Amino acid sequence: MSTKSAIRIPWRQRAWDGLNVLALGLFALLTLYPFYYIFIYSISDPSEAARGVFLTPQGFSLDNYRAVFREDNIVRAFFISISRTVVGTLLTLLGCTIFSYGISKPFLPFRRWMYGAVLVTMYISPGLIPWYITMKAYGLKDNFLLYVLPGMIVAFYIVLIKTYMEELPAALEESAMVDGASYYQILFKIILPLSVPVLATVAIFNAVGQWNSWVDNLYLASTPKLQTLQLLLYSFVNQQNAAMAMVTSNSMSSQNMIVLTPTSVQMTVTMVATLPILLVYPFLQRYFLKGLVLGAVKG
DSSP states (O other): OOOOOOOOOHHHHHHHHHHHHHHHHHHHHHHHHHHHHHHHTTTBOOOHHOOSSSSOOOOBBBHHHHHHHHHHHHHHHHHHHHHHHHHHHHHHHHHHHHHHHHHHHHHHHTTTHHHHHHHHTTTOOOOHHHHHHHHTTTTTTTOOHHHHTSSSSSSHHHHHHHHHHSSSSOOOOOOOOTTTTTTHHHHHIIHHTTTTTHHHHHHHHHHHHHHHHHHHHHHHHHHHGGGGGGHHHHHHHHHHHHHHHHHHHHHTTSSSSOOOOOOHHHHHHHHHHHHHHHHHHHHHHHHHHHHHHHSSSSO
């Protein structure tokens, strides 16, 4: 006859665990509250929110979002940011995957030199002026390709993908070659399906970087047709009154005039710029840690 005895935890251990939970809870609250504050401010009535917002929206209203999306510049900038994120991420995955698969083959001539040349870019930056001159010489100034072509090969992603591929069993490729498969068939039909974790990790890194990028827009895309949402937000932060005047210009012409404030415009555009990444991340998060760990076991 066996009896189960409850494990008695010393009171000091329980007190320590409780203190840890409290500390981590406060840290999580401090981390989440700024985003929550931006959200409740953006859905508050602008005039009431100007008097202060703390835990709940002040006079629930979606007038901020109506006014922001009524402005053509913001809608176009949102589309440009979405386009560069999707196209740029796909091209980066394609370029880095093919390059990584090639240099993972021991028989490739000069593969160590090519790999080393890529790794050097992780530690040495050419600087802003040489970068600007190079991009302009390639004809990328005021060109949408500016956003997607320069990032097709990224050293950090190459390290992750190459290392992950080298961990896959070599017998898979050997058996496919016996059946007459080419290297491209092996890559796209065997290697890629097995590399989903590391590719999802790279996709998250690159998508977040593409979505948040605005420096290339600032220096090389002067036309408003190529303006990204992030540069528009940067302009709003630095020119509050001008931003409010631009957004409210269309609101003034509507039947019901919407009275906005510079802060309400900033908060609303910040939410618009943040939500897409937050909506995509949960679908790829389960691959993130696995791909990052397995792709960085060895260099």
